[in-house]
Amino acid sequence: MNSTNGKAHIASIAVATPPYTVNQAQAGAFLVKHYSDKLSPKSLAILRKIFAHPGVSRRHLAVDDLACLVDEHPDNRIARYTHWAVNLSSQAIVNALTLIGLTMEDVSGLVVNTCTGYICPGISTYLIEKLGISDKVRAHDLVGSGCGGAIPNLQICEDMLKGSGEGVIVSVSVEICSATFQMDDDLSLIVSNAIFADGAAASVLWRRPEGLALIDSVSRYEPRHRDDIRYVYRNGQLHNQLSVSLPEIASKTVAKVVTDLLRPWGLRIEDIKHWAFHPGGEKIIDAIRNEIGLSEVHLHATRDVLARYGNMSSPTVFFVLQEILDRGSIQPGDWCVMVAFGAGLCAHACLLKA
Structure with missing residues (x-):
């Protein structure tokens, strides 16, 4: 029996990034110029070392100029978040549908996940209006899943597909990490400002036996590690919090969820044959490689996305999957595992088959 019979399939994937790019030398110089008075000599030395690391070369940010980040008013920040989240999501949706010859009329469900901004009503309603999606569409907005959010999103889309008739379900992950920019004498913020970036990814799910079959998915939550990776509020603003123990913690949780998926x-x-990991950072990728026992060949796409885009939080794992598909190395019958992890601490894995 074909294991893909009756399974939902990812018909297409499309990604989008804002046009403004910054390399690590530019970003590091910007932080030193505007925030060196807030940093201790030790922190300045750490900053220079991190920004000189070749793991990330450039990133896309939803700004016209880095200067707008300095003392950005909260009202301007949420307006910038809303504008770019809607625009990048729209680009990704249109491109994903176009790739398979579909239009907005074919969309019967829409799920959007994000963690870097909160608006009410959610992003989905803006997309319905902007793209002319049916006002009868089933739409959901998910928040709070952090960098791991793309796979829970996909799980909900798969469930929705069962009642969609001939329509398709669109999954969108979008993050404007620059809308959570903060800087202080804090290692978490120094690291965050060296790796995080902005982007969106859309995938289309349908019933046809074409594309990547969603064979199975699993999730694992470790709330005792919540404070090792999360956003915290300080003075009413989101601040990223990352533990120095995160590589070890994340890699062990990822190894558990992969075992849960494959067994x-x-x-x-x-x-x-193919692995698409959320590229949480160079040390985390190394720790996952060692914990699971993978070769560097399996990590080429993950490392390449980190280098060219940085960590865009939840959509990044789809950038990695898209990179694998673009390389043309997936053959019919090949297995692929997609893994994302983040705030919670949570880890999610999806088993795909070509």
């Missing part, structure tokens, strides 16, 4: 299917690590 019921009788699969082993060596049976999986």
Whole structure:
């Protein structure tokens, strides 16, 4: 029996980034210029070392100029978040549908996840208006899943597909991480400002046996590690909080969720030809490689996305999957595992088959 029979399929993927790009030398110089008076000599030395690391070369940010980040008013920040979240999501949706010859009339469901801004009503309603999606569409907005949010989003879309008739379900992950920019004498903020960026990804799910079949997915939550990776509010503003222990914690949780995913299917690590990991950072990628026992070949796409885009939070794992598909290395029958992790601490894994 074909294991893909009756399964939802990812028909297409499209990604979008804002046009403004910054390399690490420019970003580091900006922080030193505007915030060196807030940083201790030790922190300045750490900053220069982190920004000189080749793991990230450039990033896309939803700004016209870095200067707008300095003392940005909260009202301007949420307006910037809303503008770019809607525009990038729209670009990704249109491109994902166009790739498979569909239009907005074919969309019967829409799920949007984000963690870097909160608006009410949610982004989905702006997309319905901007793109002319049916006012009868089933739409949901998910918040608070952090960098791991793309896979829970996909799980909900898969469930929605069962009642969609001939329509398709669109999954959108969008983050404007620059809308949470903060800077102080805090290692978490120094690291965050060295790796985080902005972007969106859309995927289209349908019933046809074409594309990547969603065979299974699993999730694992470790609330005892909540404070190791999360946003916290200080003076009414989001501040990213990252533990120095995160590589070890995240890699062990990822290894558990991968085991949970593969074991019921009788699969082993060596049976999986393609791996799409959320690129949480160079040290985290290294820790996952060592914990699971992967070769560097399996991590090429993950590292390449980190280098060219940085960490865009939830959509980033779809950038990695898109990179794998663009390389043309996936053959019919190949297994692929997609893994995302983030605030919670949570980890999610999805088993795909070409």
